[in-house]
Amino acid sequence: QKAEWAQLKTAKTITADGKHFELGANIGTPKDLDGVLANGAEAIGLYRTEFLYMDSSELPSEEDQFQAYKQVLEAMNPKPVVVRTMDIGGDKKLPYLPLPAEDNPFLGYRAIRISLDRQDIFRTQLRALIRASAFGNLRIMFPMIGTINEFKAAKKIFLEEKDKLVQEGVKVSDNIQTGMMMEIPAAAVLADQFAKVADFFSIGTNDLIQYTMAADRGNERVSYLYQPYNPSILRLVKHIIDSAHKEGKWAGMCGEAAGDPIMVPILMGMGLDEFSMSATSVLRVRSQMKHLSAEYMQTLAERAVTESTTNEDNEKLVAEFTAED
Ligand code: PEP
Numbered sequence: 227q228k229a230e231w232a233q234l235k236t237a238k239t240i241t242a243d244g245k246h247f248e249l250g251a252n253i254g255t256p257k258d259l260d261g262v263l264a265n266g267a268e269a270i271g272l273y274r275t276e277f278l279y280m281d282s283s284e285l286p287s288e289e290d291q292f293q294a295y296k297q298v299l300e301a302m303n304p305k306p307v308v309v310r311t312m313d314i315g316g317d318k319k320l321p322y323l324p325l326p327a328e329d330n331p332f333l334g335y336r337a338i339r340i341s342l343d344r345q346d347i348f349r350t351q352l353r354a355l356i357r358a359s360a361f362g363n364l365r366i367m368f369p370m371i372g373t374i375n376e377f378k379a380a381k382k383i384f385l386e387e388k389d390k391l392v393q394e395g396v397k398v399s400d401n402i403q404t405g406m407m408m409e410i411p412a413a414a415v416l417a418d419q420f421a422k423v424a425d426f427f428s429i430g431t432n433d434l435i436q437y438t439m440a441a442d443r444g445n446e447r448v449s450y451l452y453q454p455y456n457p458s459i460l461r462l463v464k465h466i467i468d469s470a471h472k473e474g475k476w477a478g479m480c481g482e483a484a485g486d487p488i489m490v491p492i493l494m495g496m497g498l499d500e501f502s503m504s505a506t507s508v509l510r511v512r513s514q515m516k517h518l519s520a521e522y523m524q525t526l527a528e529r530a531v532t533e534s535t536t537n538e539d540n541e542k543l544v545a546e547f548t549a550e551d
Pocket residue numbers: 272274313409429430431432433434480481482
């Protein structure tokens with residue numbers, strides 16, 4: 227098995243019936259690049275930039291951010307790098323940016339909600355990103371988008387900063403995709419409309435499950451409700467993927483479920499374009515996909531959202547469809 231994985235390091239991700247899926251890695255800092263390259267990821271599907279803010283004693287400067295983003299883009303070039311703008315709030319705090327105490331931090335002032343409010347912070351980050359875009363294949367992603375107006379507001383600020391930099395004579399890419407996390411149920415339900423304005427979706431199952439099931443993702447007492455294969459979750463996921471495809475956009479997943487061996491066959495069947503996971507999972511998933519037929523998984527995916535009524539139903543269904551005979 228180890229020998230097979232070693233061989234797969236330099237291979238593309240191809241299923242038993244010849245379909246390609248893109249396997250990306252999630253990173254938190256440029257230090258994670260070694261693992262990404264060592265495991266043969268085809269992209270970075272999620273760069274969680276909040277660690278740049280959390281590892282610092284003050285707001286990181288435009289220059290410091292630029293250097294970090296440039297390093298990652300250059301190392302991966304020409305492979306795509308999806309950089310998510312900062313997702314502070316919820317359980318992630320900054321000592322130098324006191325946030326109001328809230329009864330429900332996960333439902334509060336967080337991520338894009340802070341960025342649209344504190345535009346000084348947001349514009350600095352976007353400038354650093356846009357400057358770095360000249361050094362690789364950059365895609366920018368906004369976290370915790372719940373409404374079309376939030377997406378449009380974020381996109382407008384991005385375009386303003388890009389125009390300014392062009393006016394200043396700075397070299398920038400003309401090809402920066404701007405997409406969004408799909409992690410709030412309201413956005414997932416309205417994915418067909420979001421697909422008209424966003425260049426891509428990346429499904430954040432960690433939060434999408436938490437908010438859909440109304441179960442805190444860190445609370446052990448309700449962890450039985452954390453059900454990635456619940457048909458309610460899978461219907462949302464399918465709607466997100468189908469909506470993207472109808473508008474000619476791509477859909478990925480960067481939540482933990484993207485590397486889950488039970489979820490992977492279902493997602494293959496739904497035609498998810500990109501799977502992003504911890505670097506150490508890439509070769510395992512590449513090997514799993516190599517042994518499965520994407521077309522056969524379509525039947526599995528169809529049944530998972532139409533016939534099954536529980537998380538457990540779908541665990542059994544996947545076992546049936548992936549059993550070696
Ligand atoms: C998610 O919510 O699934 C996700 C990838 O983002 P985070 O885990 O950083 O909230």
